Amino acid sequence: MKEAEVIIVGAGPAGVACAVQLKRTSFDVLVIEKRRVGGRAWQAGAVENLAGWTSLPGEQIAAQMNDQLAHWKIPVEFAEVTKVTGDRGTGILPVENHGRDVRATRYILHAEDGPAFESKVVVIATGVTPKVPEVAPPLDPDARRVYYNVLDIPYCENKRIGIIGSGDVAFDYALSVCDRHNVTILVRSERLSAIPLLIERAESKPGIEILRNHASNRIEPFAEKVEVEIAQTGKTLTFDYLVIAIGSEASLPLIEGIDRIPGDELRLAPSLYVIGDAAHIGFRQISIAMGDGLRVAMTITENRTRHG
Numbered sequence: 001m002k003e004a005e006v007i008i009v010g011a012g013p014a015g016v017a018c019a020v021q022l023k024r025t026s027f028d029v030l031v032i033e034k035r036r037v038g039g040r041a042w043q044a045g046a047v048e049n050l051a052g053w054t055s056l057p058g059e060q061i062a063a064q065m066n067d068q069l070a071h072w073k074i075p076v077e078f079a080e081v082t083k084v085t086g087d088r089g090t091g092i093l094p095v096e097n098h099g100r101d102v103r104a105t106r107y108i109l110h111a112e113d114g115p116a117f118e119s120k121v122v123v124i125a126t127g128v129t130p131k132v133p134e135v136a137p138p139l140d141p142d143a144r145r146v147y148y149n150v151l152d153i154p155y156c157e158n159k160r161i162g163i164i165g166s167g168d169v170a171f172d173y174a175l176s177v178c179d180r181h182n183v184t185i186l187v188r189s190e191r192l193s194a195i196p197l198l199i200e201r202a203e204s205k206p207g208i209e210i211l212r213n214h215a216s217n218r219i220e221p222f223a224e225k226v227e228v229e230i231a232q233t234g235k236t237l238t239f240d241y242l243v244i245a246i247g248s249e250a251s252l253p254l255i256e257g258i259d260r261i262p263g264d265e266l267r268l269a270p271s272l273y274v275i276g277d278a279a280h281i282g283f284r285q286i287s288i289a290m291g292d293g294l295r296v297a298m299t300i301t302e303n304r305t306r307h308g
């Protein structure tokens with residue numbers, strides 16, 4: 001089993017900020033990432049709300065996180081953490097008050113093949129997983145034609161892309177592919193929930209059509225196309241690819257004995273933290289995730305100074 005003084009699960013903005021700050025204060029840190037360093041920052045088109053930068057492509061922020069981990073010689077293990085348990089046989093004790101009475105002194109992190117990592121301090125920065133509408137096929141990383149991340153569409157041009165959703169992510173996705181494709185945003189009601197700036201930009205693009213009152217009744221992928229049946233009209237629309245962006249929920253490994261992550265509470269148990277998008281509903285932004293990472297890193301450093 002691999003050990004480190006602090007293990008951080010997830011290498012998005014939250015996990016990377018936390019890892020770098022801990023390394024700067026001489027901690028032995030290990031980052032575990034299931035897919036790609038940079039997290040959801042890869043998917044952001046233009047990031048305009050990072051203080052100090054007028055506009056930065058999300059992929060640049062994500063790529064720089066990779067360089068930053070390499071610069072600080074922070075090791076990254078590529079694995080999916082499926083479960084976190086305590087080391088005392090009884091595991092993490094189920095308690096009423098959000099796990100404050102937890103007894104574990106060391107945490108075991110399980111991957112696909114069983115227990116794989118061990119640490120006294122664990123930071124979970126695993127972000128979110130997309131919501132899947134009831135009428136869509138189940139989430140499948142090998143799925144073709146129906147995606148939850150615009151970057152998963154194979155590189156191509158002049159295709160018909162349908163995007164289901166009305167929020168910032170749906171509009172950001174549309175804006176990032178509309179120069180290469182014809183995009184239709186399907187909005188289930190009259191109301192758009194993206195910020196007005198993104199809506200105005202989308203409305204001004206000839207490659208984007210916004211269809212309000214177009215709820216999906218049926219989503220069916222075929223070898224060459226995907227069909228979406230519209231509830232209000234009964235008509236079927238056909239796309240080459242469909243991207244679903246109807247929201248997301250915390251993506252957490254199973255934490256033994258704790259079945260609920262209290263919103264905005266960064267510390268779950270002694271030395272077990274959840275940070276970034278995984279910890280927040282409604283405050284899912286890069287700067288907030290990075291701020292969480294720094295705050296928890298500073299808390300861990302302070303605890304070491306106090307308690308050794």
Ligand SMILES: Cc1cc2nc3c(=O)[nH]c(=O)nc-3n(C[C@H](O)[C@H](O)[C@H](O)COP(=O)(O)OP(=O)(O)OC[C@H]3O[C@@H](n4cnc5c(N)ncnc54)[C@H](O)[C@@H]3O)c2cc1C
Pocket residue numbers: 009010011012013014015032033034035036037038039040041042043044045046047048049079080081082125126127128168169172173251252253275276277278284285286287289
């Ligand atoms: C289209 C789009 C546009 C956006 N635009 C902006 C913007 O303009 N400004 C802004 O501030 N924010 C924006 N965001 C939001 C921003 O990307 C997120 O708030 C930020 O990335 C959250 O960081 P995080 O580290 O908490 O989570 P994430 O970035 O989601 O990183 C989590 C990491 O954990 C990994 N992981 C998950 N589960 C496991 C596991 N079990 N084991 C190991 N690894 C795991 C994932 O692979 C991922 O790399 C945008 C997001 C999207 C999708």
